[in-house]
Amino acid sequence: MKLANLQNLIFQFVVVKSVLVYPPPNPIKFPTSDQQTLINGDLLTDPLIVETVKHVESKVSPKILAIPPSTFIQDSTVTYNAPDPSAAGTCYWAVGQCLRSSDTSDFQADISICKNLNEWGVTYDDGPSTQVPGTKELLSELTSQKLLTTHFVVGTNVLLYPDLLKQIDAAGHQIGVHSWTHHPLTSLSNAQIVAEIKYTEGIIYKTIGKVPIYFRPPYGDVDDRVRAIISALGYKNVMWTIDSSDTSGIPNSEVTARMTKVFEGTNPDTNTSLTTGVITLEHDYLDNTVTSLAALNSYKTSSKLLKPQPVGQCQGLNSNQWYLNSDGSNPANKSGSTDPSKPNTSHSFKIQNILFIFTIIIVTFLF
Ligand SMILES: [Zn+2]
Numbered sequence: 001m002k003l004a005n006l007q008n009l010i011f012q013f014v015v016v017k018s019v020l021v022y023p024p025p026n027p028i029k030f031p032t033s034d035q036q037t038l039i040n041g042d043l044l045t046d047p048l049i050v051e052t053v054k055h056v057e058s059k060v061s062p063k064i065l066a067i068p069p070s071t072f073i074q075d076s077t078v079t080y081n082a083p084d085p086s087a088a089g090t091c092y093w094a095v096g097q098c099l100r101s102s103d104t105s106d107f108q109a110d111i112s113i114c115k116n117l118n119e120w121g122v123t124y125d126d127g128p129s130t131q132v133p134g135t136k137e138l139l140s141e142l143t144s145q146k147l148l149t150t151h152f153v154v155g156t157n158v159l160l161y162p163d164l165l166k167q168i169d170a171a172g173h174q175i176g177v178h179s180w181t182h183h184p185l186t187s188l189s190n191a192q193i194v195a196e197i198k199y200t201e202g203i204i205y206k207t208i209g210k211v212p213i214y215f216r217p218p219y220g221d222v223d224d225r226v227r228a229i230i231s232a233l234g235y236k237n238v239m240w241t242i243d244s245s246d247t248s249g250i251p252n253s254e255v256t257a258r259m260t261k262v263f264e265g266t267n268p269d270t271n272t273s274l275t276t277g278v279i280t281l282e283h284d285y286l287d288n289t290v291t292s293l294a295a296l297n298s299y300k301t302s303s304k305l306l307k308p309q310p311v312g313q314c315q316g317l318n319s320n321q322w323y324l325n326s327d328g329s330n331p332a333n334k335s336g337s338t339d340p341s342k343p344n345t346s347h348s349f350k351i352q353n354i355l356f357i358f359t360i361i362i363v364t365f366l367f
Contacts, residue, residue: 022328114277114314127284128164155180155200176214
């Protein structure tokens with residue numbers, strides 16, 4: 001056994017595990033609604049953030065938290081600095097769309113597909129928005145088609161348009177967290193990533209009284225460091241199978257054609273039949289979103305159709321399992337742990353105990 005692995009195992013037991021507080025404590029103040037202003041200064045020394053960073057440090061290996069941040073260039077563009085972004089290294093999504101398919105002691109697996117072939121997890125990012133069309137028009141079309149979907153909302157927009165978030169929630173859709181500033185998270189410090197999530201969680205809780213269990217990173221900009229912080233804060237990282245390309249600048253008709261193919265069970269990128277249930281990426285504030293959604297109504301007579309639904313539903317959760325319970329436990333965790341960030345506690349606890357005993361034997365043998 002390598003010394004680094006041994007140190008990591010000892011770390012897992014020496015550091016006192018802390019538990020996230022529920023309901024989430026109010027911050028002293030929320031960040032501004034300006035997405036160009038990164039969260040810094042006294043917003044990072046708020047007890048809410050300081051205590052949550054301690055929690056993250058008690059759960060995640062130091063080597064994961066030491067993965068170097070990328071360098072922000074502009075919008076979604078960063079220069080990635082960790083030496084190996086492949087799956088063997090830090091699994092940086094933007095390089096080969098790397099995903100983690102199984103849980104580790106540092107993070108939970110990514111969600112990127114629906115469980116069954118005929119299921120379509122529909123997601124809308126970046127809302128709520130007041131553009132026309134925007135959230136209101138999207139909600140109206142979803143209601144007229146009797147569809148429920150998942151909405152990953154941005155903290156600045158919830159701060160500006162709380163009534164729109166209430167409308168999304170009241171209509172029965174699933175709400176997830178999509179950061180405060182919509183900045184690429186790999187370029188931020190550990191404390192800033194915590195702040196992006198906790199302030200957004202806080203404004204969502206203040207608005208609708210619920211804490212979501214799903215998180216989507218802006219631009220899909222995620223690596224193992226970001227993944228581990230998301231997991232330590234109790235969230236599942238939700239990516240996607242197919243990008244609608246609604247932000248790419250292609251004509252609305254092409255976005256509609258792509259989403260129609262998905263609806264009919266074809267991958268629009270490869271023109272081959274889908275082999276898994278899918279999760280699609282769309283955005284709340286674009287006219288092609290509503291246009292492509294409205295087009296689905298004309299195709300409903302086809303026999304080979306996927307069933308659009310919220311991601312939570314296609315992961316086997318009913319609607320009362322999309323948010324933390326009133327005691328702070330995560331209803332999606334089989335063990336019913338009261339620590340929302342700890343999946344399958346009893347199982348992992350047993351494994352950890354076995355590893356601990358093994359570590360003690362090795363240490364005794366060596367010294
Ligand atoms: Zn986004």
